[in-house]
Amino acid sequence: MQDVIIVFNSGSSSLKFTVYDKADSQQATVLLNGEIEQNPKGARFHAKNHDGAVLVQEEWPETGLEIFDHLFHWLEQFAQKGRVVAAGHRIVHGGADFLEPVKITPEILNKLDQLTPFDPLHQQATLAPAKAIAQRRPDLLQVACFDTTFHSTIPKVARLLPLPRRYEERGVVRYGFHGISYSYIAQRLAQIDPELATGRTIIAHLGSGASLCALKDGKSLETTMGFSALDGLMMGTRCGAIDPGVLLYMVQEEKADWRTLVQTLYHESGLLGVSGISPDMRVLREMLTKDASSAQSVQIAEALSLFVYRIRQEIGALTAVMGGLDGLVFTAGIGEHDAVLRHEVCQAFSWAGVTLDEAANQRHDAIISTPDSRVRVRVEPTDEEREIYVSVLKFL
Ligand SMILES: Nc1ncnc2c1ncn2[C@@H]1O[C@H](COP(=O)(O)OP(=O)(O)O)[C@@H](O)[C@H]1O
Numbered sequence: 096m097q098d099v100i101i102v103f104n105s106g107s108s109s110l111k112f113t114v115y116d117k118a119d120s121q122q123a124t125v126l127l128n129g130e131i132e133q134n135p136k137g138a139r140f141h142a143k144n145h146d147g148a149v150l151v152q153e154e155w156p157e158t159g160l161e162i163f164d165h166l167f168h169w170l171e172q173f174a175q176k177g178r179v180v181a182a183g184h185r186i187v188h189g190g191a192d193f194l195e196p197v198k199i200t201p202e203i204l205n206k207l208d209q210l211t212p213f214d215p216l217h218q219q220a221t222l223a224p225a226k227a228i229a230q231r232r233p234d235l236l237q238v239a240c241f242d243t244t245f246h247s248t249i250p251k252v253a254r255l256l257p258l259p260r261r262y263e264e265r266g267v268v269r270y271g272f273h274g275i276s277y278s279y280i281a282q283r284l285a286q287i288d289p290e291l292a293t294g295r296t297i298i299a300h301l302g303s304g305a306s307l308c309a310l311k312d313g314k315s316l317e318t319t320m321g322f323s324a325l326d327g328l329m330m331g332t333r334c335g336a337i338d339p340g341v342l343l344y345m346v347q348e349e350k351a352d353w354r355t356l357v358q359t360l361y362h363e364s365g366l367l368g369v370s371g372i373s374p375d376m377r378v379l380r381e382m383l384t385k386d387a388s389s390a391q392s393v394q395i396a397e398a399l400s401l402f403v404y405r406i407r408q409e410i411g412a413l414t415a416v417m418g419g420l421d422g423l424v425f426t427a428g429i430g431e432h433d434a435v436l437r438h439e440v441c442q443a444f445s446w447a448g449v450t451l452d453e454a455a456n457q458r459h460d461a462i463i464s465t466p467d468s469r470v471r472v473r474v475e476p477t478d479e480e481r482e483i484y485v486s487v488l489k490f491l
């Protein structure tokens with residue numbers, strides 16, 4: 096039986112996993128990957144092998160913890176006859192105490208639980224698989240990797256919030272997220288583009304959640320998310336940075352409580368809120384192409400313009416923080432696939448030395464700027480699972 100490492104990359108609504116061959120650490124060979132979508136009646140499970148061929152697609156009656164029994168059983172029986180020897184997890188918030196990946200113990204899980212108020216959207220969702228496995232397989236090595244870790248290098252001034260000092264003492268400072276993705280891209284750049292890896296580079300992680308990282312000399316100097324994953328750019332369903340006076344208005348005029356604020360700011364805003372249609376970039380683009388003149392399409396166009404506008408604003412701010420710009424890297428679902436968005440973002444930075452090669456951009460080439468562009472613009476697929484896998488190996 097083959098020893099395998101399973102990596103969980105869970106989000107607010109989905110639970111993705113990738114199974115790696117433990118023996119083949121140099122190549123990080125992916126044996127299979129899959130997704131579990133939970134619903135009240137059970138779970139929808141599907142998995143593909145490393146070639147992308149569908150291995151299984153089924154409905155499971157199990158809910159809660161039993162899903163993990165079923166998953167491990169399935170791996171042993173049906174998949175690559177793999178014996179799970181370790182599990183790695185993406186945990187969104189590491190707070191002030193967790194600055195490196197850690198081996199998961201009951202005490203660690205307890206501490207991470209306490210960070211839930213810092214991220215009501217992700218923390219419990221990303222802890223769920225680790226908790227379930229800790230109950231079912233307490234002997235199994237489990238490693239937590241944090242979205243916050245990569246930003247431990249941002250300077251104190253950028254970490255502070257201009258609030259009374261008592262909040263700092265409670266950990267209410269800026270942390271930054273998507274760090275597993277940024278760490279992966281930073282090490283990829285070190286291999287393929289040392290100039291950008293050591294220069295002044297902005298990495299744009301644009302997925303359902305979206306943020307930018309100012310990478311200077313290979314380290315995070317600043318990022319657009321802060322205390323929580325609500326800050327910074329406009330996102331699929333999150334508003335990003337807004338005037339806190341709006342929250343005061345909601346509380347005073349609408350008697351909004353915590354639950355309503357979470358629902359509005361995390362789940363109903365962003366592309367979904369402004370378009371009134373969908374948080375999904377593909378859906379919005381398609382609807383706009385079909386009928387550009389309807390009232391719906393006007394709102395969609397406004398949502399997309401605002402999305403781009405916020406990215407441009409924040410790229411400007413991070414460029415100022417770094418004292419210039421040498422590189423721009425697009426990654427994650429939207430960053431990797433949406434040529435129109437990349438074009439619109441880049442167009443605003445010709446003054447900073449960005450010249451896009453439009454054909455290369457359409458092809459989603461690795462380099463999409465012209466050879467004489469002062470700023471090199473790249474498209475680089477992120478691989479958070481691989482980054483977690485590499486961290487797990489260090490514990491074995
Ligand atoms: N071909 C595409 N063109 C435009 N947007 C895309 C494309 N493929 C995926 N996306 C968008 O990427 C986003 C999801 O990104 P992803 O990185 O997978 O997010 P997450 O990991 O947060 O779930 C969605 O808005 C989706 O519409």
Ligand SMILES: CC(=O)OP(=O)(O)O
Pocket residue numbers: 106107187217242272273302303304305324
């Ligand atoms: C931190 C964060 O926003 O993550 P995601 O993009 O998975 O929502």
Ligand SMILES: [Mg+2]
Pocket residue numbers: 302303427
């Ligand atoms: Mg993601």
